[in-house]
Amino acid sequence: MLQTRQLRPQSSAKTSTNGYSFVSCRISTARQGGSRSSASNSLTTRASPSSLARSPICCKAASTVDTDVRLPNKLIGAARSHQTDVVIIGSGIGGLCCGALLAKYGVKVTVVESHSIPGGAAHTWERGGYHFESGPSLYSGMNARGKDANPLAHVLQAIGEPLKCVQYNTWNVLVPEGQFLTRIGNDNFLGVLSQIRGAGSPAMAEWRRLQEVMRPLAKAAVLLPPVAFRYDPGVLLSAIGRYLPALATGGTDAMKLTGPFSKVLDGVISDSFIRNWLDLLSFLLSGLPANGTIAAEVAFMFNEWYRPDCMLDFPIGGSQAMVQALIRGLEKRGGRLLLNSHVERILLDSNGRATGVALRGGGSIKARKAVVSNASVWDTVRLLPPDLPAAQAAVSTFNREAQETPNCPSFMHLHIGFDRTGLPDDLELHHIIVNDWSRGVDAxxxxxxxSIPSVKDPSMAPAGKHCLHAYLPATEPYHLWKGLDRKSPEYAKLKEERSQVLWKGVEKIIPDIRSRAEMSFVGTPLTHERYLRRARGSYGPAFKAGEALFPGESSRIFYLFQYFHQLAEGHEGSPGVS
Incomplete structure (x- = not known):
């Protein structure tokens, strides 16, 4: 067993107060694939003027700014009614990326958000000076440029909104074999293997062999952007056409990227600990073990994490800093963001084409060119009128495909604001706990x-305090919660029971956390369903690698596009569920 590190208990006791539900989720709407769509029109939202010029939406010069009267984002009722080029449903990372890029190229854009806080699954909320992150916390490549930058960094660079980040390279791991501090980089993991399996063990030789196998795959992965791994006819234009030189350079290695990562491991890795470890990393990347995770995601991660001098990035201000940067990019070019603006339905004309959205409480937004949905496929199809003759067949097919799309489980969350007195200054930001390998990482x-973001950014908590986010990553069954009244004693009891594994996990890091806690909040699948408008509180579709690829932008409805966070999915740090 590896040595474990115990933190000193705090002498003065404080009472922990179990709070109410709030929203928390993950940036990604879709996992490995998406809806099977056949509409011929395609919305392009990459940071390339030439590609945007080919889009049916884009028609203005990059320097053009919307000169219409700006709408405050707190308007209500019919006062929100106006006309624009494109209306985007949802202010998650995907929706804001789409809006900011379109605004950059002169398209008039309005983003509508049901919640009072922008950011979707990446929003931050504040209580008593504590800034709690509801979404991602592990990032890399945020300040890199070129092929080493992650796709979100490319967007931020394109709109001229760079992020200030703190860099670090360690995270704490607690697994059945023991506890260890791992560093990003190849040599460090060899040290971990030496401790667990012994110096000179076959496991170390297997890891070195895997590095050799992954090197050409990683090279091919960084040559192709994630939008090239789509499951629609447009992939022939975006991947084969635009990225033909990259495909030629990658050769047969590029073709392996769309299969499951487990096939890469077969014949190379037999050591059980390494297989379990890579299952865990795959799960953190995509929400699926190695046999369901597309090899491209893991290859990109290997390029990022297992190279000399690689670092992780934490944005100053946390995930909300990313959200605010995207909003600035949207609004400085005339784009609009309307909060507290729930979309009641997507408007279709007599020909079955999407023409705008109707808002709950009154008001509508007409879109001259397109409607883009940043919502899940299940929630998007529910916004469509089922009885319009011109679109009845398309809506029916869209609905059937949505219902056939497998969904993954939801989340449990625990947020704690606590006293840091007596805790070491070098407390780690990230901690990963696996209770039992034999059950599977997705059990x-x-x-x-x-994650304890105030470790890297003290401004996220009051002086002398820390804020903490613990969660079960896309493994919480919705059926346990279905039909419960959120105000009922039964709901409160289930919250208490199902959150204990989170408290116990935190206690492995900070044994006296319950007495230190000044406030705590528990989020459930019903929280996701309510605040993020996510069907069944789901993390998203659960397509396995080899069965489907990333979805394209088109839908069954003309001029209705689906933006599934592809600019963020796969490389936003440790994407997926971390």
């Missing part, structure tokens, strides 16, 4: 992820 209540 419910088996893997706990913990």
């Amino acid at each position: 419910e209540q088996n893997v706990v992820l913990i």
